[in-house]
Amino acid sequence: MVLAASFVEDLVRGTLQGLPPGAVYGLIAIGFVLAYKTSGVFNLAFGAQAYVSAALYFQARNEWGWSNLAAFVLAVVVVAPAIGLVLERLIFRHLPPGSSLAKLVIAIGLSVALPNLFELIVGFEPVAGRTPEGLLPNGAGVFYDPLGLYSFSRDELTALVVAVLGAAALAALFRFTAIGLQMRAVVESPRMTELNGIRADRVSAFSWALSSFFAGLAGVLIAPRFNTLSAPDFFNLVVVAIAAAAIGKLVSLPRALAGGLGLGVAIAIIDTFLPRIVERQQWLEPIQENVTPAVPFIVLFALVTLWPELRSSKEQTDPLAGVDPPPPTPAALTRSPWLTRITIVFAVCFFLVAGLVVFLRADASWLFVVTQAVILSTIYLSITVLTGFAGQISLCQGAFAAIGGFTVFQLADRFGMSVLVGAVVGACIAAAVSALLALPLVRLGRVWVAIATLAFAAFFDAVVVKLPFVGGGGTSLLQGTRVPRPVIGPWDLADDKAFLVLAVLVFAVAAYVVSAVKTGTVGRTLAALRGSEVASRSIGISPTRARVTAFAISGFLAGLGGAMLSIQQKNVNYASNFAPFAALFWLVLVVSLGARTVEGAAYAGASFSLMDRIIFQGTFIGWILRSEDRIPGVFPLSPKWRFVLFGLTTIAFAKHPEGLVENGKRNAHVRMAKLSARRDAHREPSADDAVPGEAVA
């Protein structure tokens, strides 16, 4: 009897304990569902928006000495909706309804760009140890303990109450008000809403202001949970919240809140009881610590892959989409062989010159960034295959790369195996994991693939990395995850120049393989699937086989690149190199520069590691002016501009999914071709005029 009573008591305590974090998940889940319902955007930038408000509140209160209320009004009531309005007006209004993949990519770009832009404008620097404070005075110091089992802090109660009230208020808004109905109508078809006499642009602006207000509110309320405000933490919280939102099928606000609370409570209860089970069942010990952080991601992954109803609540297409002008025709549907030849000749010349300069003149730090650029280009080729060829957005390339890195580390550390062999083994393991992961994903829509891979990346980050046989466990905390440089016969790669040669060789082989894939059967199959899955199936193409192959190749390349990066840095450096939020920027870079070509990956690699050094520090201007003293005073620019710049270029993804550089290059080529055609024909070409015009004349 005593045992039973204590069991119930523990159960209740666990439940109470789980409510505050559950309320946080619920708050974000509500905001996420709100944005999805009213704008059709899978708003991964929700965390970034919440972060901006939380940081602004903190800055106004602690740095500028404003009162709580004034800081709240600024951060949540004014700035948060204003951000939403700007995003709607400048970006999302111009996207046709239903372009969910483009919206997702833009949201990913924004989640990289917004926090950095904010930090640059306000001059905010996340400083460790300055704990954010809540809305109410002394929120972390006053406690309430209604049942004598668990004491809620005032901050926690505030978040809980606001989450419940917010869900109720928003549900009522959708259920009972005209604007609620109008917001749902506009998501489906702004034009048809207009035909009902309603101003669609105002409704959509209101939707964005409302969901952004909610993002700001959630940000300020959850900030006290963190020791330090940082954008990646907010992003990770959004991934957890998506799991809660998925429980509500992404449309139900009360169920999203319930999902959030449920997750919080489930985690707390597992935390309470698992240790006791483990006491009796010793073999469970290694997983004990890792079960709870993994729960949301396992739930999310399982829901996405195993619950078809979630996916079938797919968006409705706009019946009036035909009113839009057709998308601008790509400058050329296939590249002319001339363009390819010119590109190759240019690239060879450029690399010869650049290579010579690097070899003869570069110091150690330049060698480091150049080598890093080459290796990252190899990793980015994995995105070229998956996103460019297969049209799938994967957010777990960082995890694949880390698998390569950790394999090299483990094999070298435990068995003294050669790191080059280790790199190949690591790449193979990454390929196998990637192919396995692909199996449940190949039949999902593209947006769901992105979400499922995000769940996997978060799972890898929260659990797998901490396992001793992956990340090294406790010993790696002290010694790091050290990786030696290899020696091939007389060739000692501890020398940085020698290692650069190896990195270039690896990249060259990878680039050759990728271009062979592109022109080979796999590439053509993937291109067909990208065009129309139904049409491809009807001519006997198996989407499963083609996509699993693409995932495997991509995993191999990422794993290989990750291993090379670890060897170069002589350490895996997981957190700074491969964490999910860091890897988001990879995708942003490749997609904005050119996801369909090898050069695109190379540009992305160069941009990642060289842009800061060459452009932002003013070095390039210095070269042009031939004197370092004449570099204008605005330099050096903050490296954060890099994130802002590329984050914002994803906006172009909707119009130019092949990437900016590729698009520019093709446009230039077409213009050249037109010019020469004009010269030949001595007349105005009328290629742009439509055929009906002639018929009437």
Add this chain to the structure above:
Amino acid sequence: MTDVLTLDGVSAGYGPFHALFDVSLAVAPGEAVALLGANGVGKTTVARVASGLVAPERGQVRVEGADLTGAAPHRFVRAGVAHATEGRSVFASLNVEENLRLSFRRALGARGVAGALDQAFEQFPALARRRAQLAGDLSGGEQRMLSMARVLVEAPKLLIADELSLGLAPIIVDEIYAQLERLRAEGTALLIVEQHVSHALALCDRVLLLEHGTIIWEGPPADAADRVVARIFEHGEAG
């Protein structure tokens, strides 16, 4: 009396594609006009220009004399133009009742909604049985009835009906045309875009024949029949 709709020298298209070339037409109050032509000659574009969905590149669009060229569609609606678009013209993600509420609320204010709903369900009992069902799950005929029900409660000055009969069973087409007849009796002008010629000819006062983006003939329905048939068969289209 001012024409309820005037298109004056309108040219329009979609981006680089031109669909209409110097189209002029007028619809008088209470008049029923049929716009006929083969597939792809620009009939739907005329309808879209007339309701503001497509802004003309050249020319002017007037509703009851007021220049609405380039205005957003909601201003056309508020001026009394209703447009039942080609294909699905209901919100698939809203249920039947919400679809109706959306337009009644704007047209009649919060107080008028309940009465209008009753009236609509009385007129279309089939919809009343499905009031909580998502409009996307309705059959094609039921969807068309739903879009008619939205229009019928407060008779507009002009109804643009684009291919209302497309893909529907003949009995439902008859019913829809009966509703159009009723609307007309209440004084609503009609601009009917059709490939289904016989119904349109029976209903309308005047026929416009469109070809390659221009109006090539205009006249009474009695004279139109032969021409229409000839024209349409010339292009290999069975009306």
